[in-house]
Amino acid sequence: MxxxxxxxxxxxxxxxxxxxxxxxxxxxxxxxxxxxxxxxxxxxxxxWNPEDTAQWESVGRGIARRNLRWSIFAEFLGFVVWQLWSIVAVALPKAGFDLDTGQVFWLISIPSLVGATLRIPYSFLVPRFGGRNWTIVSAGLLLLPTIALAVCVSNPETPFGVLLLVAALAGFGGGNFASSMSNITFFYPQREKGWALGLNAAGGNLGASVAQFIVPIVITIGAGATLNVPLAGIIWVPLILVAMFGAYRYMDNLSSAKADFAGSAAALREPHLWMLSLLYIGTFGSFIGFASVFPKLIADQFPEFSAISVGGASVSLAFLGALVGSLARPYGGRLSDRFGGARITMAAFAVMGTVTLAVLLTLPVASFWLFLGLFLLLFAAAGIGNGSTYRMVPVVFAVRGGGAGDVSTQRKAAAALGLISAIGAYGGFLIPQALNLSFQSTGGYAAAFLGFVAAYVVLLVLTYVVYVRSSRLRDHKI
Structure with a gap:
């Protein structure tokens, strides 16, 4: 050939x-x-046909890997921008901004609300404009929230409404996940999709951790009595430009990539789409929600550990949560391959509920290291749950389709993955707002933590009843 x-x-x-x-x-x-x-x-x-072995082995694999590398980099920056306000919002009061706790929680949570909503249209834009073209555009859109952040936080008199609007722009970063995953799906054969998508997702998720590690250092180093908060946005501008150039120079558009509106409509009529979305809110939603709010929780409960001085800079240990959760995600898929996704998801919810209860019970001890250790366990369980729940989707749809790998079933499963990833991201808004409601109502976070424990128990029971005990599904290692 x-x-x-x-x-x-x-x-x-x-x-x-x-x-x-x-x-x-x-x-x-x-x-x-x-x-x-x-x-x-x-x-x-x-x-383009990655299922054609001759094509794939001769030039296809190299092309796919090149596109994957730049997709990961662009998505990584998307997660960075998505999580910028988790650090910036906590730092604003120290920079002279007059904000109450409720306003800080809104600045933390609004990017997740916007990002989750954007994931739905973003998943259809790659077939419309081309993966390379849309990566250039979606990366370029990240310049808006970063530059706007630098401008608005340079003046402590900036109205809260303006801050909220600029924080909402960070949602562009959350939308990038859907288009990036959609694009890479078209490049890889079915037998290698799992590994490629896992790398793409993990590389993106790491952006949350990197942002929470780098930003506190940058805004405090050499700052003296004030914080250089505008640098939180400016430092990412050169990297965004690199991502745009890399996509322009090295990525490709596939004419074979087609938007599957019929598949999405069919998936929306499938009851298991909504059940799996609920589970994904509990796993991925917990990961991104707690990742965004972790710096705020540390600042409130252990202010002396909110920023640890190292030389002339400050380091926040909050980045460890997102790091652990990101690294744990691939193991959720691997364990699911061996034991079944539903059982691993059940185990994840069991650990999450137990650890959350332990956090609540040990708060009076006022031990930061105990608090940190428990939360890292929570992040690890949520990360594993991300991988296991995501792995359940194609298996459930295959069983529902009679176990055959027909095109209709595959189309519904692919569409469901995109929709579920979008719906699950709303957890990033719900968790900070639940904590905000608890604080506004009771002056503390105990009520929210109790609510989280109850939610994890309910999700565990639902997973068992629907996917483990079910006579139709239990033999398929879902």
Missing amino acids: TQTVSSAPPQAAAPLAADPSTTSTTSTTPTTAAPPLATRPGRWIDH
Whole structure:
């Protein structure tokens, strides 16, 4: 088979109809040979088929890996921007802003609300504009929240409404996950999708941890009595420009990528979509929700540990939560392959409920290291639950479709993954707001933690009843 695409930048389109080998095969055999890859200006690739072993082994794998690397980098920056306000909001009162606890919680949670909502349309934009083209645009949109942040936090007189609007712009970073995952799905064969998507997701999730580690250092180093809060946004601008250039220069658009509105509509009519979304709110929603609010909880409960001085800078240990949760996620998928996703999800909820209760009971002890250790266990369990719940989706849809890997079932499962990832992200808004409501009503967080424990118990029971005990599903290692 003649190939016309290499890892070099695409040039002019290769002639498709004049391939003599294709014409010959068509006329002498009932099976039409797969047309060779062809390129068009704008880095468009035609006839991409990763399931074609010859195409994949010759040039496909290299192209897919190159696109994956830049997709991970762009999505990583998306998570960085998405989580900027988890640190910035906590630092604003020290920078001279007059904000109460409720306002700080709103600044922390509004990016998650916007990001979760944007994930739905973002998942359809890759087929519409092309993966390379949309990565350039979606990365470029990250310049808005970073530059706007730098401008608005430079003046302590900035009205709260303006701060809230700029924090909402950070939701662009949350939307990037959906388009990035959608794009990489089209590049990889079914047998390698899990690993590629796992790398893409883990690389993105690490952005939350990196933001919470880097930003406190940058805004305090050499700052003296004040904080250089505008730097929290400015430092990411050069990296965003690099991501835009990298996508422009090295990524590709696939003409074979098609938006599956029919698959999404079919998935929405599937009751298990909503059940799995609820479970994903409990796992991924807990991860992103607690990651965003962890710096605030440390500042409230243990202010002396909110910023640990190292040289001329301050370090917040809050980044460890997102780091542990991100690194634990792949193990959720691996354990699910061996023991079944539903059982691992049940175990994750059991640990999350137990640890959350332990956090509540040990708060009067006022031990920061105990508090930190318990929360790291909570993040690890949530990360494992992310992987196991996500792994359940294609298996559940396959069983519901009769166990056959037909195209209709695969389309519904693929659409469901995108919708579930969007719905689950709303947990990033719900958890901070539950803590805010608890504080406003009782002056503390005990009521919210009790609510979280109850929610984890309910989700554990639902997982057992629907996916473990069910006579139809229990034999399929869901």
